[in-house]
Amino acid sequence: MMLKKHLLFICLGISFFSFSKVDFVRVMFNSNGDTAATIGWHQVSGDTAVVFWGTEDISSSKPELYSNKSAVDAANQFKNFENRFVRLSNLQPNTVYYFVIKDNEGSSERYWFKTTPDSSEDRLSLIAGGDSRTRRDARQAAFKMVGKLVPHAVLFDGDYTDIDNEQKWRWWFEDYKMTYTDFDNRIIPFITTRGNHEKSNACLTNFFDCPAKNNVYNVTLGGDLVNVICLNTEIRFGGLQQKFLEQTLIDHQSFFWQIPLYHRACRPHVNWKMKMKGVKEIYKKWIALFEKYAVRLAIECDSHITKTTWPIRKSKEEGHEDGFVRDDENGIVYSGEGCWGAPLRVPDRIRSWTRDYGSINSFKWIFVSQNDIELRTVAYMNVDNVQALSEDTRFDQPEGIELWNPANGSMVHIQK
Ligand SMILES: [Fe+2]
Incomplete structure (x- = not known):
């Protein structure tokens, strides 16, 4: 009763x-x-x-x-x-x-x-990665780790699903909710970029209200601290895209950092990917502009491995490898290459300027300040054993966190 x-x-x-x-x-x-x-x-x-x-x-x-x-x-x-x-x-x-x-x-x-602070005096915490295609257990762990690390924003670098259909997107969005369901519905804002598994630019405009029909746009964060440049490796690299790239680099020259985010890698660390169109095109159309306007970090994806290069510069001088030489003074660090749940591959194209490489489920965890960028790679699969951070402790190392710790160390330090 x-x-x-x-x-x-x-x-x-x-x-x-x-x-x-x-x-x-x-x-x-x-x-x-x-x-x-x-x-x-x-x-x-x-x-x-x-x-x-x-x-x-x-x-x-x-x-x-x-x-x-x-x-x-x-x-x-x-x-x-x-x-x-x-x-x-x-x-x-x-x-x-x-x-x-x-x-x-x-x-x-x-x-x-x-919202992010509008002063470059404050540090920003960002998570960058992509290729979340098929293995939902890994994808879910990564999303959950986003919630635990409380970055100011996520830079998502393409290949959300494998076949870009309704069911796969439903699962993706279902898993994405794990960034906030256990965290009082606190939603970490996403900045999105298109990958080759998104069949059209309409994915980003229709699912994320991407402000540019060609998915080429920029987002500023932290006053004049960072300009994130979202590029699209699935359309013409030159023409309007190249013009936009140069213009946004010019417009934000006074910013402390400009970080390009694009899906296909310029120099993939998986050998067969070297045949991809982006390899020639990014090199020809974008890299000189990155270098001209003092970019220091570029985020790439697509190969389903993890890699970070030493600072490198475009060059055909003696000793170059695949058109790059190491230049600690003026070079750009290229970091990626897409392990957010896609099937892992084995890196098999390693150069002298490759800092470290591996094959682990991971994303990049990046602290940006006026003077430097600290970049770490988080192996997120043990997420359930990791203590959640808060907005006040977001720059701490949480108990249980597993950072990728290769031969050259777990922290990459990038200076102006
Ligand atoms: Fe891809």
Whole structure:
């Protein structure tokens, strides 16, 4: 009898407060992480969704109490997903924003994210990687580790799924939620780049509201600390893309760091990948520009191995290997190459300027300050034994963390 009564009360409670049917809630930094963010989700059913948001944490049962309300800015139907986006701008830097999505069927859970500080005096923590194609156990561990390490943003470098269909994206988004479900719905903003397994540029525009149809754009973080340049190795490397690259490099010359992020590696460390188009094209069209504007770190993916080079410079002088020589003074460190759940390969094209290489499930964990960049490689598979960090401790080494520790050490130090 008691049990029946309890059930009755629970049912009554549910009828007074119903959840909206939204899923795969996500946040992207698409232009400037200090002052703008895009909230996206899949509208399972219901309609007329609006986002209630503000700096105060208000329960999802009373979304109207939030200080702001924004209608949907963009909507599309893609691979049977009903994607909705609200673009927030004029946000306060280094500030937590809470939000609830409300539609004609009810309200979502309460989520939150944080903008980046607008001063280069503050350090940034970033996670960079890609190739999350098929092995869900590894992919899930990586996503969960993102939640535990609390970076300011994730730089995701392409090849989300293997065959780019509805089911594979559903699984991807399901796994992506592990970045926040155990962490009070704190969403770490993503910066996205296209890989060769995304069949068209429409993937990024439709799933992440990528601001450029050709997926070539830039995102600034931390005032004038970092300009992240998202390039696309699946379209023409020259022409408009090259023009954009040069212009953004010029426009952000006064920034402390400019970091290009692109999927195909210029000099893959898996030999058969040297036949890929990007090898010639990146070398011809992009590298001289990176060097001209003093890039010091480039993120690459695609080969499903891990590698970091010594600082290297484009050169055909005697002793060069594959068109590069080591130059500790002015060279660029190339780091990658894509181990976020894709089947691992064995690196078999090693050069004298390769600093370290390996074959492990991993991503890059990067601390950026005015004076230097610290880059580590996290072997994320033991995530369940790793102590979660917080926003206050995000630059600490959490208990249990397994850092890749090759012959030349676990930390790569990059200086201006
Ligand atoms: Fe790839």
